[in-house]
Amino acid sequence: MKLHVSLPGLEMKNPVMPASGCFGFGKEFAQLYDLNDLGAIAIKATTEEARFGNETPRVAETEAGMLNAIGLQNPGLKGVTEQELPWLQQLDTPILANVAGTKMEDYEAVAAGLSESGMVAALELNISCPNVKEGGITFGTDPKLAAELTKRVKHVSDVPVYVKLSPNVTDITEIAKAVEHAGADGLSLINTLSGMKIDPATRKPLLANEIGGLSGPAIKPVAIRMIYQVRQVTELPIIGMGGIMGMEDVLEFMIAGADAVAVGTANISNPFACPEIIQELTDWAGTEPAADWAGWKQGGVKA
Amino acid sequence: MKLHVSLPGLEMKNPVMPASGCFGFGKEFAQLYDLNDLGAIAIKATTEEARFGNETPRVAETEAGMLNAIGLQNPGLKGVTEQELPWLQQLDTPILANVAGTKMEDYEAVAAGLSESGMVAALELNISCPNVKEGGITFGTDPKLAAELTKRVKHVSDVPVYVKLSPNVTDITEIAKAVEHAGADGLSLINTLSGMKIDPATRKPLLANEIGGLSGPAIKPVAIRMIYQVRQVTELPIIGMGGIMGMEDVLEFMIAGADAVAVGTANISNPFACPEIIQELTDWAGTEPAADWAGWKQGGVKA
Amino acid sequence: MIQKEWMSVVSIDEIAASIFEVVLEGDMPERIQAPGQFVHVKTSPHVAPLLRRPVSISEHWPEQRRMALVFRAEGEGTSRMAAWRAGDEVDVLGPLGNGFDTSDVDEGEKALIVGGGVGVPPLLGLAKQLAGHGVRVQTVLGFADEPSAFFQERFSALGDCFVSTIDGSIGETGFVTDVIDRRGLSYDAIYACGPLPMLRALDSSYATAKGKLSLEERMGCGIGACFACVCHTADDPDGTSYRKVCSDGPVFPWGEVVLS
């Protein structure tokens, strides 16, 4: 079976990409393995201005998961286009650039700047980051705002736009439909669940920001359910994520309705997670009679 | 320190009760230990008519959690009041009766019947069960419906009414405020997160019902976050639950803002979970200088 | 009386491909009432795997305070069990459920015992008990293939033992029902445990038989409280009739429950 996946803007050798925020801008991982092995790379969120992010501690461990409240630390649009993206051009792997902001204008400015740079294959609109005090998440929980933002960003972008959905909503299909109608080229889900941990010894939250985003295997059942639900209301390509640790998880996401997957937290607990998963998938594909993912998925759960 | 907790309708020797659905109607556990050791008992949901529930498999294991889709199997109002509640009367432990239905009228009928029976100390309105095809969950995700249902049930009940909130919502504080204004005497949260698991080998969902409720340690960060948020918008007593496995978890919930806690999944993986936790708490209380929970909580996170 | 006990692992052996026999020591064996009862095993002292695993008691020796379990190491939990070592202390809940009631057959009568795969273990305890009561025991065991077959000798020591494998690598080729029919085995009661397709085939082929069968179902609590493991009854006037496999079963009278 061929692992290749073709999504708007993203010609992927295999359906596996690192998830935004868990891979920086790739340089650290380039010391560890060949980034050309990846299907694509979702880089860390870019905001208009450079951000320091939240105070530390920014991460905490939970049962089979972790909380993070990095707070969108990044060098800003200028820093990303001047210091990060040029280096990534040497790769033969499409770059999915994650776009964040607090106002619609911020998103527009970042999307326009990244699109104009000619160095990214597609944009991923992060309307779902739970770790910034204002903005961000509201766009992800209100279908009207999500749609308007999508429309405005589409307007200024020459590359395809994926909208990254928040799981912290009553009905994810509503948001999915809203952004589809607004012109999104694809969806990615799920971002982190909003969570908190308190240390009984100190009686204080473990994160300086108190609340953070829960990721990792703990949230996989929520991710699978949401992708399964969203798959039933839209034909848009879906990049699925949330707790992927190994090949079996990738298959589970593909059956649920994903067209490609992103691996987040697994990179943090094992920096070789992506190439290990891709190797497993390659071995599996060697024994799988279907010609491609589309054929293989016909045997699975019906949307 | 005294472990005693006094909530509307519930005079509890300690803040620990088994959570609804994870303890049946108590009889099985009565073979294992003295149910008078418990702070209270939340019994399995009662519906107006007897229900068989969903087909099996009804449970699946996930990372640090489990999915269930029991589907509210129960002997119905008549069965519960005639076969289950009389036996529980011998206990010196308050009974919190979980009420479920698909229409407002069902809830009213069950609440009225249980209240009139004189055998329950309080009601817990289950507006959040994700495992029945119609009704149930919609009440838990729409503040207006939740408020109306609360009002109607309050109207027919002589005992205090706790409303059990669903975590599958965009803003849990909105629902909390709505049911508070409608007259709820207390809140209990969280119910299970809606989730799904697919077996890559069979390419089918593990649960016959496809989607089920995720519980256990995996969801604790979401529960803590929601209780912390709800604590900031209401003075109502909160029964906190979601992933409690040991004493440290109880303390974490109390600091986050709970006034008592319910232990669900832990009973399933260890039927002695409640008495073990209560013993740990008792030992801890012996070394804790504060006079009571109120005093102890002053040292914790501020709501 | 159900208890939760830290039992010690006396020995653990791989008796067939991925099939392990573990002998445990503690107070629990004294409380076992009948073959076919099971235990609910916490496979690790840590949070995960969260759920216990139901495993039948294959044999027990109350005087030595010992009992044996035989399991296939497959998923997360049973793989942890396969890593147990002699001397480990393991968390076991039991004895659970109702085992085989053998009052269907009297001394001198013939019992047909039919087991498939990891349904075979509890039948060993049953066969020993029946043989002890002077019942004539015939056994038909079905396995996938030779490497995964086990216990043929132990059953042969108690009476005729026929083996079938799907690939014919040992014994007769085909399913257990093929063996029973081909050999025209007669019996006064049947006792069966194994995969659902096997039980269904037996149930439909020998619908009027006397006997008992033991069911598997996904479980939560294992003690009858969570309603994870229910099955429909054959006689169900209003659609709400049910049995809990964990506490009403896992052994049921032939024909009582729906094998769906």
Next chain:
Amino acid sequence: MIQKEWMSVVSIDEIAASIFEVVLEGDMPERIQAPGQFVHVKTSPHVAPLLRRPVSISEHWPEQRRMALVFRAEGEGTSRMAAWRAGDEVDVLGPLGNGFDTSDVDEGEKALIVGGGVGVPPLLGLAKQLAGHGVRVQTVLGFADEPSAFFQERFSALGDCFVSTIDGSIGETGFVTDVIDRRGLSYDAIYACGPLPMLRALDSSYATAKGKLSLEERMGCGIGACFACVCHTADDPDGTSYRKVCSDGPVFPWGEVVLS
């Protein structure tokens, strides 16, 4: 070059109350560049504990392909590590970060090494290296109490070693700064590792010193990609200047980062 390696546990010993020293063997020791580098340890082969634990390399012997870690068993992850046994294979990522650059002191000059609690281990490798370069090493070690104290002898073998404990159960009563002031210890450079309050006290008491200090911060990836472990720099014109403890540190020049 950072590698992820299954290293084998050569030995593990409890050298003080809940303080364990583990010796690991593999290829990694050959790649260690400086004392103060650390490794990021997967404490269990299972999913949980999910995050790796950062632990300093206390000593290494490249010729024997060995290195040592010393850790306090406290939470979930370090308790798993304490249960490691000789012969186990464990998943280690490293060597990580930048260690102690000792160019601040020359042969014959005096280095003051100050360690507190589990900040002490990486300083042993440092002290050995300094002593090897002919630097005069004085050490001040702070511990909570006698049972949790360790490595006094190993440091004494390299130069003067003073110990302080909070309860005075061994050594001098009080904090490390009390010892330094009371004894009027002089130095050409300070090297410190320990709890934040200790580092802050040193930083404010000896603000103009030359030297290096090693920081701790909650970590995610350990390789510089996730931005979990950042700290502010002392010189920060627009509020966005930062260092990553895992990849820029954990050792920083005296005064470079804000100890908040």
